[in-house]
Amino acid sequence: MNVNPITRLDYPDPDVIRVEDTYYMVSTTMHFMPGCEILQSFDLVHWEHVTYVYETLDHTDAQQLKSGHNIYGQGMWAASLRYHEGRFYICFVANDTRKTYLYTSEKIDGPWKKQLIEGFYHDGSLLFDEDGRNYIVYGNDEIWITELNEDLTAPKKDGLHRLLVSDHKNPELGYEGSHIQKINGYYYIFLVHSLRDRWMRTEACFYSDSLEGEFTGGDVLCDDRGYCGQGVAQGGIVDTPDGKWYAMLFQDSGAVGRIPILLPVTWKDHFPVFGQNGHVPEEIEVHSTRPGYIYQPLVGSDDFCNGLLPRWQFNHDPDPRYYHLDASQGTYTITTREVCTELTQAVNTLTQRMSYPSCAAEVTVDASALKEGDVAGLCALQGCYAAVGITKHHGKYEVLMLDKKEDGILDMTEGTVVESHQMDFRLEADFCNMKDEARCYYRVNKGDWLPIGTVHKLYFKLDHFTGCRFGLFCYAAEETGGSACFRDFKYYDVDEIS
Structure with missing residues (x-):
């Protein structure tokens, strides 16, 4: 048996497809x-990294x-993943x-060719119909469908464009997170919204036998798994080679982020039935298409001797001029590029997702090349961050903690x-029952x-809108050109923390 949540890591807004096995x-x-990370699995429970779709997006200097x-x-969010006539498609918007x-x-591992679709389609979901016509379903509060031209660059002239469903009266969250799928001749649109009387993610589904016809339906799941009133919703469904169906949704889990949840789907009168008796089962039975397959971990320790492993991501567009990976020495070095007032402004901060329900990380830092006022160390990266680091003050080395409060005030312990x-x-983090504490x-x-x-x-807040991450950072407070060298990064999950 396998136990929810899946991955125990921040992988929000999931879209899952199956190609053969x-x-x-x-x-x-x-x-x-x-x-735009893509993962693969052979049983829907265990996942590993396949590729990133892009190195950077079109951000200005x-x-x-x-x-x-x-x-x-x-940046990017809520992508739609499709496979059609031997080609993979990924569609998403970037708010910036x-x-x-x-x-x-x-091929799933690329190379990926980039183009733009004229317009802005919030939480868009692609549909390739059997008659050769192409569509995108999107929106918030109002869910629309727009027919796209043959090369998917713009709306089709005189093509279908209509409102499908709406939820204007919801003060918390109207319909969004569209996932459209055609199954056995019916069109299904899966959506997330909130209960109207309180914040609670809820999954809904509407269906029709025609894109021009009326879409009917309603809520298909309203369950928090008994976890802090945080509803499970937003995602689509996928079938197995033997004809079973599963939904991959996510659940807000506090500061650790939004974690995927897997549940079975059955059918009654052409309408999907989510879970068991209206609830998400904690244990779920799945079958692997490749029994015995060994997955590469999504997070973990690193001696920096094998290049930059895919478990790492930079906090923003990296600047290769100001970091250096030395595989022979097993080191990652950051050189400061500009003077910063705090660590979230630092370029080339290297991050990994934190794990639910608790985790810890360790790293060794060589600060011999720091300049006066530089700070380097290990952080829990989010808007309200915690960090432990070393600085150079009046020519002496001092250890300090950085404590960014919810109200935006940054406290620094007196240097030791x-x-x-x-x-x-x-750095240790405890996310159990949304305790959300770091030491x-x-x-x-x-x-x-x-x-x-x-x-x-x-805290999980909208300023970063992501789960908390471990980060290796170095920034200058007075003058640029200093550097810090990191080695022997160790990652511990809940089973390894004593």
Whole structure:
């Protein structure tokens, strides 16, 4: 038996397809680069990285963490993944560029060709119909369908364009997160919205035997798994080679992010029935199309001796001039590019997703090349971040904790002078039942771990709109050109934390 949640990591807005014996999932990656990650699975439960669709998007220089600008909480989201006539399609919008992107490839691992679709289609979902016509379904509150031209570059002149369903009266969240699928002659649109009297994600489905006809339906799942009132919703359904159906949705889980949830789908009078007796089962039976397959982990430790592993993403568009990976030495070095007031402005911060329900990370930092005022270390990256690091102050090395509060105030512990320029840092996070706390530690010369600062409260907020991540950072507070060298990154999940 397999237990929800799936992946235990922040993979929101999932869209899943099956091609022969392999399942593929795309998920929102927002501002992280490279972006638009695709995973693969043979049983819908265990997943591994396949590729990133792009290295960077069309961000202007002003948006690449220069002059205080950023694209946190923007970038790509809610992609649609399709396979049609031997070609993969990925469609998504980016709020910062206000563009709709379409990437295509004959192979899942690329190369991917980029083009734009004229218009902006919020949470768009592609449909390739059997008659050769192409559509995109999209919107929030109002869900529309627009027919696209043959080469998918713009709406088709005089093509179908109509309102399908609407939810104007919902004060919390109207319909969005469209997923359209054609199954056995019927068109199904899967949507997320909230209960009207309180925040609670709810999954809905509407269907019709014609795109010109009336779409009828309603809610198909309203369940929080007994977890903090956080509803499970937004996603589509996928079939197995033996004819079973499953839904891949997600659940808000506090600061750790939005985690995929898998549940069975059955059918009654051509309408999907989600879960068991209206609820998400905690244990779910699945069958692998490749029994015994060994998956590569989505997160984990790294000695930096094998290049930059795909489990890492930069906090924004990276600047290769200011970082260096030395596989022979097993090091990752960041050189400061501009003066910053805080670590979220630092370029080339290297991140990994944190794990539910708890996790920890450690890293060794060589600060010998820091300049006066530089700060380098290990952080829990989000808008309200926690970090433990080393700085150079009046020519001496000091260890400190950075504590960014929910109200935006940044506290720094008074620096503790240390005699060594090489330091080990440790950061622990507890997300169980949305406790969302982080603790910071340091040690000198492989001695005992020493706590520093206060217990930090983490939050999932719309400013970053992503789950909290471990980050390796270095930034300048006074002058540029200093650097920090990172090695021996260790990742521990809940089963490994003592």
